[in-house]
Amino acid sequence: MPTTAYLLLGALLFALGAAGVVMRANALSMLVSVELMLNAVNLTFVAAAKRFGELDGVIVAFFVIAVAAAEVAVGLAIVIDVARRHVSVDVDRASDLSG
Amino acid sequence: MTLWLTVLLPLGGAALLALAGGRLGRRAHGAIGTGSIALSFGAVLSMTAMAGAGPGVHATLGPWLPLPGADLALAVDRSGLPLALMVTGVSALIALYSIGYLARDTGTQRYFAALDLFVSAMLLIVLGANLAVVFAGWELVGLCSYLLIGHWRERPAAAAAAVKAFVVNRVGDAAFLIGLFAILADRHTLAIGSLGPLSVAVSALLLAGAVAKSAQFPLHVWLPDAMEGPTPVSALIHAATMVTAGVVLLLRLGSSLAPEALGAAAALGALTALGAALVALAQTDLKRVLAWSTISQIGLMFVGAGLGAVFAALFHLVAHAFFKATLFLGAGSVLHATGDEQDVRRLGGLAGRLRWTTAAFAAGALGLAALPPASGFFSKEAIATAALDRPWLLAAVLLTGALSALYAARLFTLVFLGPAGSEASAAAHESPLVMLVPLGALGLGALGFGALVAGGAVALGVPEPASAPPALALGGGLLAAAGVALGWWRSRSGGHGLLPPALGHAALAGFGLDALLAGGGARSVAAIASALEHGAEATLQWSLDAAGRLVTRAGAQVQRAESGFVRSYEAFLLAGAALLLALWSLGGTGPR
Amino acid sequence: MDALVSAEQVLFAVAGAICLLAAANAVFRKDTLAAAVSLVVTLLSLAVIYLGLGFEFLAAVQVGVYAGAIVVLFTIAIMILSHARANESGTRAWRRLDLAGAVIAAVLFALLAAAILRGSLPVAVTAPASPTDIDAMADALFVRFLLPFEVASVLLLAALVAAVVLARKRSSEREWPRR
Numbered sequence: 001m002p003t004t005a006y007l008l009l010g011a012l013l014f015a016l017g018a019a020g021v022v023m024r025a026n027a028l029s030m031l032v033s034v035e036l037m038l039n040a041v042n043l044t045f046v047a048a049a050k051r052f053g054e055l056d057g058v059i060v061a062f063f064v065i066a067v068a069a070a071e072v073a074v075g076l077a078i079v080i081d082v083a084r085r086h087v088s089v090d091v092d093r094a095s096d097l098s099g
Numbered sequence: 100m101t102l103w104l105t106v107l108l109p110l111g112g113a114a115l116l117a118l119a120g121g122r123l124g125r126r127a128h129g130a131i132g133t134g135s136i137a138l139s140f141g142a143v144l145s146m147t148a149m150a151g152a153g154p155g156v157h158a159t160l161g162p163w164l165p166l167p168g169a170d171l172a173l174a175v176d177r178s179g180l181p182l183a184l185m186v187t188g189v190s191a192l193i194a195l196y197s198i199g200y201l202a203r204d205t206g207t208q209r210y211f212a213a214l215d216l217f218v219s220a221m222l223l224i225v226l227g228a229n230l231a232v233v234f235a236g237w238e239l240v241g242l243c244s245y246l247l248i249g250h251w252r253e254r255p256a257a258a259a260a261a262v263k264a265f266v267v268n269r270v271g272d273a274a275f276l277i278g279l280f281a282i283l284a285d286r287h288t289l290a291i292g293s294l295g296p297l298s299v300a301v302s303a304l305l306l307a308g309a310v311a312k313s314a315q316f317p318l319h320v321w322l323p324d325a326m327e328g329p330t331p332v333s334a335l336i337h338a339a340t341m342v343t344a345g346v347v348l349l350l351r352l353g354s355s356l357a358p359e360a361l362g363a364a365a366a367l368g369a370l371t372a373l374g375a376a377l378v379a380l381a382q383t384d385l386k387r388v389l390a391w392s393t394i395s396q397i398g399l400m401f402v403g404a405g406l407g408a409v410f411a412a413l414f415h416l417v418a419h420a421f422f423k424a425t426l427f428l429g430a431g432s433v434l435h436a437t438g439d440e441q442d443v444r445r446l447g448g449l450a451g452r453l454r455w456t457t458a459a460f461a462a463g464a465l466g467l468a469a470l471p472p473a474s475g476f477f478s479k480e481a482i483a484t485a486a487l488d489r490p491w492l493l494a495a496v497l498l499t500g501a502l503s504a505l506y507a508a509r510l511f512t513l514v515f516l517g518p519a520g521s522e523a524s525a526a527a528h529e530s531p532l533v534m535l536v537p538l539g540a541l542g543l544g545a546l547g548f549g550a551l552v553a554g555g556a557v558a559l560g561v562p563e564p565a566s567a568p569p570a571l572a573l574g575g576g577l578l579a580a581a582g583v584a585l586g587w588w589r590s591r592s593g594g595h596g597l598l599p600p601a602l603g604h605a606a607l608a609g610f611g612l613d614a615l616l617a618g619g620g621a622r623s624v625a626a627i628a629s630a631l632e633h634g635a636e637a638t639l640q641w642s643l644d645a646a647g648r649l650v651t652r653a654g655a656q657v658q659r660a661e662s663g664f665v666r667s668y669e670a671f672l673l674a675g676a677a678l679l680l681a682l683w684s685l686g687g688t689g690p691r
Numbered sequence: 692m693d694a695l696v697s698a699e700q701v702l703f704a705v706a707g708a709i710c711l712l713a714a715a716n717a718v719f720r721k722d723t724l725a726a727a728v729s730l731v732v733t734l735l736s737l738a739v740i741y742l743g744l745g746f747e748f749l750a751a752v753q754v755g756v757y758a759g760a761i762v763v764l765f766t767i768a769i770m771i772l773s774h775a776r777a778n779e780s781g782t783r784a785w786r787r788l789d790l791a792g793a794v795i796a797a798v799l800f801a802l803l804a805a806a807i808l809r810g811s812l813p814v815a816v817t818a819p820a821s822p823t824d825i826d827a828m829a830d831a832l833f834v835r836f837l838l839p840f841e842v843a844s845v846l847l848l849a850a851l852v853a854a855v856v857l858a859r860k861r862s863s864e865r866e867w868p869r870r
Contacts, residue, residue, distance in 0.1 A: 019793055069761055
């Protein structure tokens with residue numbers, strides 16, 4: 001399987017995630033999109049690892065997963081807290097940081 | 100080097116007074132002020148006595164401006180020594196007088212410092228070897244005039260008069276300076292001896308400077324107002340020395356000036372002399388009569404200088420210095436005695452109470468009226484003689500002489516003769532000795548100087564032209580006598596108006612020129628200045644506002660990025676990433 | 692056997708297709724629970740791809756941590772927030788953003804694809820030198836990258852504490868919703 005195919009799949013997934021991040025207003029959906037982008041990156045790294053015969057790409061993917069876990073935990077906690085204040089998870093409404 | 104001492108001694112006095120005078124008392128101020136001038140007089144005297152001292156003596160202190168012929172150099176030309184003698188001598192006497200006059204004044208430190216500086220500067224004008232030094236002195240005397248006219252700082256009239264004097268002089272100074280630049284551009288030197296014939300334009304510019312400094316028409320308006328200063332100041336600066344600086348300039352430049360300019364000077368002088376004499380006749384203020392009289396007499400000097408009669412002009416200058424200074428100091432004595440009563444209608448009958456003052460004033464008045472044997476007689480004759488071949492000028496000179504006699508007699512009669520016009524006048528007391536001595540000395544000079552010169556006993560350093568034809572001398576003398584008689588007769592009953600009322604009113608107001616200049620000139624200049632100020636301020640304000648508005652608007656634009664909307668943040672984020680990616684891959688550093 | 696396409700290629704094709712479809716579903720579904728489930732599918736298909744590439748350990752981690760823990764977290768959060776709504780349809784002032792998002796995503800993909808296709812990567816085959824040896828993996832994680840490993844654990848601890856602090860109820864607040 002040519003490496004390019006994996007890379008293209010990764011790029012596609014990344015673009016999908018990017019679109020979702022901007023187009024969805026639901027905080028949870030946004031987080032899902034972010035996770036998707038992370039996974040796309042993982043796939044790219046893994047394909048590169050395969051291509052160059054090194055394990056380093058896999059290690060990076062491994063750590064990405066770890067960090068993603070941490071990020072999701074904190075992110076969801078924030079979403080819950082914000083949702084408490086605004087009674088909604090609509091990020092468009094939660095523009096408290098404006099100005 | 101003695102030459103430079105004459106300038107440096109009073110300058111040192113001024114510096115001493117300025118720096119250390121605060122700790123010294125009033126007497127010390129007077130002593131230093133008078134002493135330094137007296138020493139300077141001594142230096143001039145010694146130079147005169149020295150064999151070889153005379154025209155041609157040159158002394159250079161050192162290089163000054165990086166311009167050709169602009170060193171710190173003094174040179175004695177034909178008029179230098181007589182003038183230096185007169186300046187230092189009269190100044191010393193007046194300084195002595197001032198000690199008494201300002202006995203209760205608190206500003207003596209300023210006064211004597213300015214006085215000393217003035218004498219220094221005047222000597223620069225008289226003795227300067229090049230026009231740069233002369234101009235420096237020119238400006239400095241203007242400064243001292245401003246300081247001294249406004250000596251009584253708390254008087255708004257005095258401050259206004261000082262400013263007026265300075266500003267009007269400035270007009271002439273500007274012309275002078277432009278003339279200097281023209282000379283420099285053309286002749287490449289400022290040394291007086293090597294100027295060669297100057298163009299009409301340059302001569303006119305220099306003449307304008309002389310006109311302003313010497314208070315000739317139309318720049319004479321500052322002199323009557325300058326009477327706000329202390330009387331000794333009026334005597335020294337506005338009678339004997341500074342106002343004669345214009346004449347000095349004309350005399351020293353002499354042959355370098357274009358003939359048209361000299362002719363204009365003579366004509367202007369004649370016109371001024373006549374007009375000012377008429378105005379003097381109508382004045383009711385003691386000092387103002389003398390001020391207008393000065394303007395008139397200097398007009399006569401301009402006639403002499405314009406005709407190239409150096410001896411005549413110089414003679415009259417020195418003679419006038421004596422008798423006008425005497426008159427002014429006498430007036431000061433009167434003011435001192437009557438508690439500053441200056442209105443002649445309220446004076447009178449002082450002859451009995453102020454004997455010495457009366458005698459001195461009479462001597463001065465004789466000089467002014469040009470009655471023999473007073474000095475004024477001889478000097479006026481000299482000018483008339485020079486004007487023999489110019490009928491209009493001659494007529495003006497003679498008529499002015501008659502008018503001078505008229506108002507001199509009127510003044511003397513009103514102030515000293517007849518009944519006392521007011522209580523102050525009745526309670527007058529004679530002045531102290533320190534004032535009377537200089538007064539007397541100058542009075543003697545007023546009487547005797549002319550005879551001495553005419554008799555050849557005193558040399559002025561200039562070759563004496565042919566003496567006046569007897570007919571002229573006789574005619575002049577008769578006119579003077581007639582004038583005196585008429586003036587005395589019409590005034591003795593206390594009537595002070597010798598002119599027909601219409602003319603008298605106009606004359607009293609100086610024929611309206613002052614009002615014209617103040618109204619038209621001064622007001623329009625003030626309006627322009629105000630407009631410029633507001634315009635500048637408004638522009639500045641607007642630009643500041645515009646800058647502020649710009650920043651605010653820019654900030655508002657930037658603020659739109661701080662929307663608080665997460666999604667737009669992300670959109671920008673990703674867009675930026677896309678941009679970077681594009682740049683990277685398309686910019687040559689991407690994958691080949 | 693020399694088939695026209697190898698087994699690996701088929702595996703990739705299938706897994707890849709499922710992945711894409713599920714990803715699109717996960718991103719664009721209004722129902723967040725359904726989205727979460729689709730996310731699971733995406734993650735699992737990716738794990739399959741990793742397997743196909745020969746990285747078993749990573750595939751296991753992907754399944755266990757990502758599809759396991761992370762998605763579970765998501766699901767719990769979705770449950771908690773089930774009655775919190777996001778006004779995604781109707782009056783939304785930011786239609787421009789939607790378009791911008793699509794455009795940006797398309798541009799991104801285009802650029803990436805261009806970069807990928809232009810890059811002169813030789814056609815790599817999956818066979819040679821694929822160090823999936825577990826020993827090599829252990830060596831990498833615990834020897835060469837020991838520091839990042841430990842730091843990551845600290846990070847996880849910090850995240851744990853942060854999440855607890857952020858999400859707990861304030862004693863002064865009532866349970867939601869705040870009226």
